Amino acid sequence: MSISIDPINKISRPRLPTVFERERVFRLLNDACKHSVIWISAPAGAGKTTLVASYLESLHHHCVWYQIDHRDADPATLFYYLGLAVKRATPRKRKPIPLLKPEFTPGIDAFALSFFEAVYQRLPKPVIFVMDNYQQINPKSITHGLISSGLSILPQRVIAIVISREHPPANFSRMLANREMVHIGWNQIRLTLEETAGIVHLQKGNQSISKTNIRQLHKAAGGWTAGLMLMLAKAHLDDIDWQWVQGSTPEEILDYFAKEIFENETSEIQDFLLRAAVL
Numbered sequence: 001m002s003i004s005i006d007p008i009n010k011i012s013r014p015r016l017p018t019v020f021e022r023e024r025v026f027r028l029l030n031d032a033c034k035h036s037v038i039w040i041s042a043p044a045g046a047g048k049t050t051l052v053a054s055y056l057e058s059l060h061h062h063c064v065w066y067q068i069d070h071r072d073a074d075p076a077t078l079f080y081y082l083g084l085a086v087k088r089a090t091p092r093k094r095k096p097i098p099l100l101k102p103e104f105t106p107g108i109d110a111f112a113l114s115f116f117e118a119v120y121q122r123l124p125k126p127v128i129f130v131m132d133n134y135q136q137i138n139p140k141s142i143t144h145g146l147i148s149s150g151l152s153i154l155p156q157r158v159i160a161i162v163i164s165r166e167h168p169p170a171n172f173s174r175m176l177a178n179r180e181m182v183h184i185g186w187n188q189i190r191l192t193l194e195e196t197a198g199i200v201h202l203q204k205g206n207q208s209i210s211k212t213n214i215r216q217l218h219k220a221a222g223g224w225t226a227g228l229m230l231m232l233a234k235a236h237l238d239d240i241d242w243q244w245v246q247g248s249t250p251e252e253i254l255d256y257f258a259k260e261i262f263e264n265e266t267s268e269i270q271d272f273l274l275r276a277a278v279l
Contacts, residue, residue, distance in 0.1 A: 037159070074141075148175065
């Protein structure tokens with residue numbers, strides 16, 4: 001396989017705007033760091049990536065961030081870009097990282113262990129290794145087994161955080177049973193009323209938002225960060241049909257507010273949004 005493009009976004013931690021620091025969940029993550037692997041699963045728009053990125057900023061730890069996409073179902077692609085991510089995070093290290101070659105394919109399980117061992121030796125300690133958008137990997141791909149094998153040999157002071165819309169696949173069952181992995185789900189990271197209020201005040205600044213409106217926003221969003229942000233993007237909260245919102249699914253809310261916001265933009269902004277959506 002020939003790969004010539006270095007997609008910086010795939011191997012870079014997201015840049016965050018000013019975000020509300022969710023100290024309640026930070027404490028949950030601190031406690032979860034007693035385990036080698038932290039698996040975070042929640043629906044789309046739950047704020048998982050922002051949560052983990054802001055948590056890492058609060059720690060000031062070394063970090064390797066890897067953005068998974070459908071191409072990682074191919075082990076050669078996975079190992080190539082993981083190697084790039086580690087090299088980018090440790091530019092002064094010269095210890096080589098194995099590259100998957102055709103002759104290694106029959107023994108790919110053994111290669112995976114050698115690859116991850118070389119990666120861990122190269123990384124500074126302590127370090128947090130993040131794999132985002134794990135649900136992008138085809139469920140039938142052998143990549144799941146290779147990653148679970150690699151994460152099963154994490155050394156001391158190296159922690160992996162896996163972010164996904166789905167629960168851990170069967171390949172990780174042993175790690176869960178042995179308490180090497182902890183699973184943090186939707187019910188644990190969904191916004192509380194206090195967190196909703198904090199985000200509202202941060203987003204609206206000096207604009208006065210009544211406690212009644214904040215409670216309505218929280219109830220309507222149901223702890224769903226994307227829904228809350230879309231409702232806040234609507235200029236006049238008094239125009240929102242709260243009864244309709246509370247009886248709708250997250251997908252319907254998303255479609256409604258996206259349409260409301262999109263149609264109120266200039267043609268230039270609409271054109272930009274349409275182009276950016278298919279990058």
